[in-house]
Amino acid sequence: MSETPSLRSNASEHFTFRVDATDGQARTGAISMPRGTIRTPAFMPVGTAATVKAMYPGQVRDLGADVVLGNTYHLMLRPGPERMERLGGLHHFMNWPHPILTDSGGFQVMSLSALRKLDEQGVTFRSHVDGSAHHMSPERSIEIQGLLGSDIQMQLDECVRLPAERPAIESAMRLSLRWAERCRLQFGEQPGKAMFGIVQGGDLADLRVESARGLVDLDLKGYAIGGLAVGEPQAVMLAMIETVEPHLPRDKPRYLMGVGTPDDLMRSVARGIDMFDCVMPTRAGRHGLAYTRFGRINLRNARFAEDTRPLDETSACPAARDYSRAYLHHLVRTDEILGMMLLTWNNLSYYQDLMSGMRGAIAAGRLADFAGETREAWARAEAERASANLAG
Structure with a gap:
């Protein structure tokens, strides 16, 4: 079993990241924030709807998890972000006093919702639960994540399933960059919390580099690589990590979204990734x-x-x-x-x-x-x- 996670005393009142050791491109270190310390490389169990399915929160913690992931799309539909705030926030609601990362909801909007319409302002869609109409703008995504009370918030992005044609990938990447800037303005300065940008660009190296450089210019607290593990072979995923990694700051955490198998994790850690999430272990169980x-x-x-x-x-x-x-x-x-x-x-x-x-x-x-x-x-x-x- 993993190291006993008695890390609250080491938490920082600010969001900080340190690298303690490296081995090639791989590194181990820690993200510290008021609710605790995340040892990296880290795997985040997925708690989509305020629960890691089939697990008690204490069990998840005892296994060595320092952070879990919650999903903005599902939580905005049920129980709703304003209600969640009235109930004391996601940490109190699910009895998890440790760090929580929330994704923006963008991927679920694209993959689950019906009759969606995307434009510069955001996404209008109907709930997969009851057909009710909703609008998700970059600003609203960050607002919802703030009402949930998460410690690490993700920008709203457009995720294109692979394979896809270059015009669709390029359009989504550029829109995601513009949305990242709006999310950054909405997030502002929140001591002890962080907003991460998401590198898009599909399987096209030049677009991935352009996306990474544009996000780094925003001086965010961390950077994710999105739009992978969506149908492409492992070799393509690894090639995109190798393409993006040199363009990301070495003093900030790197998060590969939605990945993956144990072999994926080992190969990605060797290429410099610090954080992961995936439904695979819980869904497989x-x-x-x-x-x-x-x-x-x-x-x-x-x-x-x-x-x-x-x-x-x-x-x-x-x-x-x-x-x-x-x-x-x-x-x-x-x-x-x-x-x-x-x-x-x-x-x-x-x-x-x-x-x-x-x-x-x-x-x-x-x-x-x-x-x-x-x-x-x-x-x-x-x-x-x-x-x-x-x-x-």
């Missing part, structure tokens, strides 16, 4: 998939029906250590809620352990060895499973 040091295990597979081994007998996480694969298989096949809870618990534990392992490896100057050993363990386990399937 609700669908019978376990992430472990032996790779990904599908508990729906009939071969686990009489497998008395735990997912990982060496894990500090009870979900991985104290329940047999046969029992987990049974829970998954019978759609029992406990199966979703245990596998989500296991998966988030594995992700936090992976991040902790990378932080330690960077500090020791051996990230490449750590990544190689991790991939070798996955490959050995996969070969053993394939052999067992043939034998069966």
